[in-house]
Amino acid sequence: MSSEDAKTMAVHTENLKRIFGNVNERDHVVAVNGLNLDVRPGEVFGLLGHNGAGKTTTIRLLNGVLAPTAGSMRVLGYDPVEEGPYLRRQTGVLTESPSLDEKLSAQENLTIYGRLYGVDETTTRARAAELLETFDLSTRAAEPVGTFSKGMRQRLALARALLHQPRLIFLDEPTAGLDPVAAESVRRLILRLTEENRRTVILCTHNLVEAQRLCHRVCVLEHGQLVALGTPTNLSRNLQQGIRLTIEMDRYDPDAFSPPEAAREVTWNAGAQVLQLRLPHREDVPALVASLVDAGHRIYRVSPEEPTLEDVYFALHNAHESAGKKVVV
Amino acid sequence: MNERPSSRTSRFNWRVVHTLAKRDLKIVGRSKAILLPMVVVPLIFIVAIPLGVGLFAPQMASAGESEDLGRFLEMMPAPMRKAFAGYTDAQIIVVATIQHLFAPMFLIIPLMVASTIAAGSYVGEKERGTLEALLHTPTTDLELFAGKLLAAWIPACVIGWGSFLVYTVVANVGAWHVMGRIYFPNAMWIALVTWVVPAAAGLGLGMILLISARVSTFQEAYQIGGVVVVPVLLLVFGQLAGVLYFNLIAVLVLGAILWAVDAAMIWFGVRTFRRDEIIARV
Numbered sequence: 254m255s256s257e258d259a260k261t262m263a264v265h266t267e268n269l270k271r272i273f274g275n276v277n278e279r280d281h282v283v284a285v286n287g288l289n290l291d292v293r294p295g296e297v298f299g300l301l302g303h304n305g306a307g308k309t310t311t312i313r314l315l316n317g318v319l320a321p322t323a324g325s326m327r328v329l330g331y332d333p334v335e336e337g338p339y340l341r342r343q344t345g346v347l348t349e350s351p352s353l354d355e356k357l358s359a360q361e362n363l364t365i366y367g368r369l370y371g372v373d374e375t376t377t378r379a380r381a382a383e384l385l386e387t388f389d390l391s392t393r394a395a396e397p398v399g400t401f402s403k404g405m406r407q408r409l410a411l412a413r414a415l416l417h418q419p420r421l422i423f424l425d426e427p428t429a430g431l432d433p434v435a436a437e438s439v440r441r442l443i444l445r446l447t448e449e450n451r452r453t454v455i456l457c458t459h460n461l462v463e464a465q466r467l468c469h470r471v472c473v474l475e476h477g478q479l480v481a482l483g484t485p486t487n488l489s490r491n492l493q494q495g496i497r498l499t500i501e502m503d504r505y506d507p508d509a510f511s512p513p514e515a516a517r518e519v520t521w522n523a524g525a526q527v528l529q530l531r532l533p534h535r536e537d538v539p540a541l542v543a544s545l546v547d548a549g550h551r552i553y554r555v556s557p558e559e560p561t562l563e564d565v566y567f568a569l570h571n572a573h574e575s576a577g578k579k580v581v582v
Numbered sequence: 583m584n585e586r587p588s589s590r591t592s593r594f595n596w597r598v599v600h601t602l603a604k605r606d607l608k609i610v611g612r613s614k615a616i617l618l619p620m621v622v623v624p625l626i627f628i629v630a631i632p633l634g635v636g637l638f639a640p641q642m643a644s645a646g647e648s649e650d651l652g653r654f655l656e657m658m659p660a661p662m663r664k665a666f667a668g669y670t671d672a673q674i675i676v677v678a679t680i681q682h683l684f685a686p687m688f689l690i691i692p693l694m695v696a697s698t699i700a701a702g703s704y705v706g707e708k709e710r711g712t713l714e715a716l717l718h719t720p721t722t723d724l725e726l727f728a729g730k731l732l733a734a735w736i737p738a739c740v741i742g743w744g745s746f747l748v749y750t751v752v753a754n755v756g757a758w759h760v761m762g763r764i765y766f767p768n769a770m771w772i773a774l775v776t777w778v779v780p781a782a783a784g785l786g787l788g789m790i791l792l793i794s795a796r797v798s799t800f801q802e803a804y805q806i807g808g809v810v811v812v813p814v815l816l817l818v819f820g821q822l823a824g825v826l827y828f829n830l831i832a833v834l835v836l837g838a839i840l841w842a843v844d845a846a847m848i849w850f851g852v853r854t855f856r857r858d859e860i861i862a863r864v
Binding site for chain 2: 313318319339340344346348350353354356361365366370371410413
């Protein structure tokens, strides 16, 4: 990527590295290891990885809160190390735990952060009222946050992250620990945020269904290293070869029909009247269905099963773990 | 177009510092664990003790307490001893206790208030899990440091000065039947309150600042921070043992020493209060 292209990116990192502890001592931790990343403006970008993969450290580095050990980065055109305060005026962060002052009311939590982000009093009050209404918290605005449920706290923390209308929003596990209803409400808010306001969002999650639904592109981190990058669909197609089909039909007659040579994992469940198999390409599906019909089968349903991001994630995780073991050996 | 100067040279924003200090004070004001010792200890020091000494000075004099005070006076430098000439035993008990013996103990109030608020502000923030969101705001390291410093220092001074006013009233009213006139404060106390009390507050919060990186709970910080009363106790015992006496010169010198220690601790604090190091420990 040319330096001009890099300038147009919301986030651009080159060989970003962060080590905790003394490198000469055994107990040092390489939290982020040579990360090269480009996030486009207006994109919802997913950082995936299990606990300790380096997601939170990456957010801290990108927001200028933590200094890198090596490498360089530009975020919204700023150098986070040298221009941290100026960058942070343009970013909003939902930290992994809501990080709210429980002794203060919802309203106070918002107005104090409004002032810290340099928003004037009148605008802060107006935006706080609007956000509390949007996030369904206006009736509890004057109550201490200590009395709020986990879902309400998460919504309030999200409102706080949006109060100063940031261009880039970091969301660190926004639905972690929430019940399904609260999690769905937060996901809808994120979707609205990106669709209506075209803000850049970096979403850290290990909820892969959530990432598949919300993210334009995702990257998978393992031990601080980037192991995959792309759209959820492309990652799935590239990493999981072929397409798995479930065909519901009246019977399966192997004498009248033999599956194509390229078909794999062919199984017939007589009880459920379901034939399952894997084909190398989507384009093989019509020919297969036609040959089944020619052989006298009655087809009731054909369901392709696209590999999910979860399948991809586990495939990557297993591959990386095995490769890691080989390197160690 | 955004201004793009370096964060190291960014303009210090007092509005941000004021907001940070006000936020911390609001939280302290709503926390019983922090508020309770800040109310109870000054009440004992500024009401119970001077009232007790004033009201019961005649009984203490007749019970032989003045013999101990006599020995205390004998160890005093001659010019100071002259100040007690012509006093009755009860008056000696009142003046020696309220004006001299109690002077170093009064410093416990700003020390304790500053260290309690600082423990709640620095360490309590870590314990409550609210520090990370604060570090992600556009505040500079210096603004964060100043906000937290003022949140502890200003109330410690205000409570110290307020306590002095109450102490003045209680000391004079409580001992009116013994003294028959307004005998308190003297010049030494005015110097103590205006010059040493703010410095003692700085010492209390500086101590917490030094230990804040190594502790993770408010209670832990509060207990370790209790060490700050040791120098005060040394001053009290020093007076009782005749090693030093609280007069105007001693108070001015003590204040100068404390301010120097404060300056060194603030210099160290500014250099070590770095968000990238703080967040690595969150």
